[in-house]
Amino acid sequence: MSQFSVNILGCGSAAPTAFHNPSAQAIEYRGQLMLVDCGEGAQAMLRRMRLKFSRLSHVFISHLHGDHFFGLPGLLSTLDLQEKGGTVTIHCFQAGLEVLRKTMAIFCPDPGFEIIYNPIRNADEIIMETDALTVETVRLSHRVPCVGFVFREKAKPRHINGEMVRFHNVPVYKLNAIKAGADFVKPDGSIVPNERLTTPPDPSMSYAYLSDTAYNPALAEKVRGVSLLYHEATYDDSFDRLAGKYGHSTARQAAMTAKQAEVKELIIGHFSKRYNGNEELLLQQAREVFPDTILAREGLTIDLI
Amino acid sequence: MSQFSVNILGCGSAAPTAFHNPSAQAIEYRGQLMLVDCGEGAQAMLRRMRLKFSRLSHVFISHLHGDHFFGLPGLLSTLDLQEKGGTVTIHCFQAGLEVLRKTMAIFCPDPGFEIIYNPIRNADEIIMETDALTVETVRLSHRVPCVGFVFREKAKPRHINGEMVRFHNVPVYKLNAIKAGADFVKPDGSIVPNERLTTPPDPSMSYAYLSDTAYNPALAEKVRGVSLLYHEATYDDSFDRLAGKYGHSTARQAAMTAKQAEVKELIIGHFSKRYNGNEELLLQQAREVFPDTILAREGLTIDLI
Numbered sequence: 164m165s166q167f168s169v170n171i172l173g174c175g176s177a178a179p180t181a182f183h184n185p186s187a188q189a190i191e192y193r194g195q196l197m198l199v200d201c202g203e204g205a206q207a208m209l210r211r212m213r214l215k216f217s218r219l220s221h222v223f224i225s226h227l228h229g230d231h232f233f234g235l236p237g238l239l240s241t242l243d244l245q246e247k248g249g250t251v252t253i254h255c256f257q258a259g260l261e262v263l264r265k266t267m268a269i270f271c272p273d274p275g276f277e278i279i280y281n282p283i284r285n286a287d288e289i290i291m292e293t294d295a296l297t298v299e300t301v302r303l304s305h306r307v308p309c310v311g312f313v314f315r316e317k318a319k320p321r322h323i324n325g326e327m328v329r330f331h332n333v334p335v336y337k338l339n340a341i342k343a344g345a346d347f348v349k350p351d352g353s354i355v356p357n358e359r360l361t362t363p364p365d366p367s368m369s370y371a372y373l374s375d376t377a378y379n380p381a382l383a384e385k386v387r388g389v390s391l392l393y394h395e396a397t398y399d400d401s402f403d404r405l406a407g408k409y410g411h412s413t414a415r416q417a418a419m420t421a422k423q424a425e426v427k428e429l430i431i432g433h434f435s436k437r438y439n440g441n442e443e444l445l446l447q448q449a450r451e452v453f454p455d456t457i458l459a460r461e462g463l464t465i466d467l468i
Numbered sequence: 469m470s471q472f473s474v475n476i477l478g479c480g481s482a483a484p485t486a487f488h489n490p491s492a493q494a495i496e497y498r499g500q501l502m503l504v505d506c507g508e509g510a511q512a513m514l515r516r517m518r519l520k521f522s523r524l525s526h527v528f529i530s531h532l533h534g535d536h537f538f539g540l541p542g543l544l545s546t547l548d549l550q551e552k553g554g555t556v557t558i559h560c561f562q563a564g565l566e567v568l569r570k571t572m573a574i575f576c577p578d579p580g581f582e583i584i585y586n587p588i589r590n591a592d593e594i595i596m597e598t599d600a601l602t603v604e605t606v607r608l609s610h611r612v613p614c615v616g617f618v619f620r621e622k623a624k625p626r627h628i629n630g631e632m633v634r635f636h637n638v639p640v641y642k643l644n645a646i647k648a649g650a651d652f653v654k655p656d657g658s659i660v661p662n663e664r665l666t667t668p669p670d671p672s673m674s675y676a677y678l679s680d681t682a683y684n685p686a687l688a689e690k691v692r693g694v695s696l697l698y699h700e701a702t703y704d705d706s707f708d709r710l711a712g713k714y715g716h717s718t719a720r721q722a723a724m725t726a727k728q729a730e731v732k733e734l735i736i737g738h739f740s741k742r743y744n745g746n747e748e749l750l751l752q753q754a755r756e757v758f759p760d761t762i763l764a765r766e767g768l769t770i771d772l773i
Contacts, residue, residue: 178546179512203508203542207484229575233542237508240534241483258574265570269563270534 174432182440185230383423432459479737487745490535531614688728737764
């Protein structure tokens, strides 16, 4: 099983259609499950993709449009039926948290797990941090306050070179410090530099979710070099005016941000219903700018590690 | 096209599963669309069944459990995107209306149609009346306040016997009164009894929706003789204790109510997920008591006229 993966639960815009669910993604990271946006139908897709709800620890809601939120009360109620324990932290703008609180108070007044309500701001800042991961908000350009989320693994420990460690008689209790980069001071006071005892760590992976937003060249700096960028691509080139007007992007604009940011891979989604589930034109226009682009689709899993 | 039909959008209990959506039905009556309960996924099923949202005039919510309600904010938001005009009346317990008001205020603050919030009571009473139809609540026996809904067509006009009307020289302006049952008084003062001028009207149809409820023999009187009864049937016989405990019914109990009430036809639904979409056992146990029983399933349409 991958330790860091992105699962697409919904990649349509606005309302559910016969082709797409509204926005929702599940991030798996070292056994925990996190949701990014939660449009209607997210829980049905989690079930279809066999992603166990009970591991859900965090939900990140980008903005207060229903197609990014309306699946949340039902999902939390189902978690209660399943007798999940522990906590679920909801990261969301304050007004959405108030709606959720009120909804839960009436429809699910005594859930078997604790809901932690974490109000977020329309700003660029770290909103969650664990030993291994940070999640930061990125301010987007939409009709209402809206943020993207960037998941960054912290630097990982270096790999011990067993042969060299044995050769220099490094005691076991020193190994964690050496994995973290320390040199080894021998009993005679001489120093073995870290690079002789270790090999470089596995790369730290990162995922950026940018939806919904008009094209904004300043965004590239915020997601520079991420392993995978999800960028909304509601329209093709011919609707670029509409995109600007409604605070959305074309596929080409998504690819421009990916190129400027020098990301490894781009996945586009949040497709307008006008494409009837056939988004090849969007893919083609994005690839003209940034070849390493793929289309989101419900059920798709992308492993980052 | 039928003038009065019941469309099953969801007939599972609790959470959506791979086999069933949570509770939702669409009643079509003479060109208008009414919803009874609105679990998550209702709008997707409306689209799949090609039932036009824009005709939606009334929504009736039986009780404040999420599997009967959580599809409503999304459905109303989609109606707004579709630029529906006019009004939609939401008949629901007060606390649910408050949740909906708050949700709409944040997520859909300026819909293109008027939402009328009609608080209902846990009582047996008429809550809606048009020239042709009444809708009444029926108090059920669930864990929280819960009502069923009975849709009754009013008596229809009698059919004019054209030959007799011409024979007696009945003037056109008298015809509506005669359709309504009046006798005809001739210019010479003599009376032609209505039965000589008309034939009986088409029968008035009726539909009762009873979900969620424990078995309650008193219910039969409330739905006596309806054309179609939907009764929840969460469990088979072997779970009758569980049914009582959670305020639900077995299929056999649903059939007992249908038999006692002498309804024309019974449709059972609100199936527990333990049946994995295979509810033949429930059907069999219901038919042992009331043979004219069918199973609900998503996508099913039953024409009453």
